[in-house]
Structures are given as structure tokens and as C-alpha cells.
Amino acid sequence: EAGVAQSPRYKIIEKRQSVAFWCNPISGHATLYWYQQILGQGPKLLIQFQNNGVVDDSQLPKDRFSAERLKGVDSTLKIQPAKLEDSAVYLCASSFSRELGAFFGQGTRLTVV
Amino acid sequence: GENVEQHPSTLSVQEGDSAVIKCTYSDSASNYFPWYKQELGKGPQLIIDIRSNVGEKKDQRIAVTLNKTAKHFSLHITETQPEDSAVYFCAASGEKLTFGTGTRLTIIP
Numbered sequence: 001e002a003g004v005a006q007s008p009r010y011k012i013i014e015k016r017q018s019v020a021f022w023c024n025p026i027s028g029h030a031t032l033y034w035y036q037q038i039l040g041q042g043p044k045l046l047i048q049f050q051n052n053g054v055v056d057d058s059q060l061p062k063d064r065f066s067a068e069r070l071k072g073v074d075s076t077l078k079i080q081p082a083k084l085e086d087s088a089v090y091l092c093a094s095s096f097s098r099e100l101g102a103f104f105g106q107g108t109r110l111t112v113v
Numbered sequence: 114g115e116n117v118e119q120h121p122s123t124l125s126v127q128e129g130d131s132a133v134i135k136c137t138y139s140d141s142a143s144n145y146f147p148w149y150k151q152e153l154g155k156g157p158q159l160i161i162d163i164r165s166n167v168g169e170k171k172d173q174r175i176a177v178t179l180n181k182t183a184k185h186f187s188l189h190i191t192e193t194q195p196e197d198s199a200v201y202f203c204a205a206s207g208e209k210l211t212f213g214t215g216t217r218l219t220i221i222p
Contacts, residue, residue, distance in 0.1 A: 004156075042213055043202070056209050093157075
């Protein structure tokens, strides 16, 4: 079974630029999560999708972050404009349902300079 | 919202000894408690989980216990090996999956 795919693996951008991350979840997984993990901390949930609907985005900085999940499969997370404090690893995870374990991708390491 | 606290933040254990990591959660509605292992440069890997209707679960050298009344759950690793060195995260899930702050486990050969 293929795992959660994320791209790119690394990205370096200047502050105020925009960036987008892509995630392809495990086939058949209805729940998709985007987490932000700052160095030395636990993952923080940014947004949770159930199929193509948003379940929770209470911690998503909506003035600069946006996410969508087209057709309930792939998802993209965008940051515009980026700030220095956005430097982190962005993790995508998926699960068959929110009552079951989530499986993570390798993450995208973003550095904002 | 849910708040998950994890202790200790770092733990060094002699190879072959046992390691215990403890977590507490705040939301009594949480009913699913997974544990993740994260190695450098990789995403968290689900290693074991437990549901609120179970008090204990074991998988080879790894076991988890849950005390719903006290809102505590713990990870126990026995006969530790060098490859167990990693950062371990507990998590609690009700409406959403909330992570603890992590424990860096180092196994000393």
C-alpha cells in the first residue's frame, strides 16, 4: 500500500513570497490533515478535511494560509505572504476515518529567509 | 479544546532497560489515543494505539496503558534497543487529533 505522498520535500523562499504544498493521501482515506511542526515541538493541527469538506480549521491563520481538497482526494496548502515564523515542517496525514490512526507523509521543510 | 501534556521531554535509558513515557489529556470526550515515533527527517510513524474502552494493549516490546478516570495514558518500551532512539509523541483524539510536546528517547549502548 502506497503511503502519503508530499511534495516538495524542501522549499526555501523569501519573506512575503508565496508557496504551495501538495499532498496525495492513502487511497480510500476520507480524512486528511495538515499539521505544522516547528523544530522541537509537537505537530499542530492547521486544518482537517472529511472528504472535501472542512471539519476543523480553527488554528489556520486564514489571513495568509489557505487549503483545499479537490474532489476529496489530493490537497494543497498555500501560504501567501510568508513570514519568518512560518519556517517549519508541514506534515500531511490521512486516515480512513477520524476514529482511526492517521498516517503521515515525510513532510515539507519550509525555510523563510 | 483538548490539551495533551507529555513527560519527560528527554529520556536516556541503558540498552536493555525499560522506558516509560507518560501523558495526560484534558477532554473527557477523547476516545482514541495513538502513539507516534518520529525519526530525524521523517514524518511521525504510528506505532501503537488504544481506545477508551480498553485499559491496556501490548505489541511485542511495546505496551500502552490508559486510565480514563485520571485521564492518563502511558507508553512502555521493554528490552530497549538502539533503534528505539527517536522522538515519541502521544496524541488524543475526540473531534480532532491533538499531539503532546514529544519525548526524545536516547538508548545508550
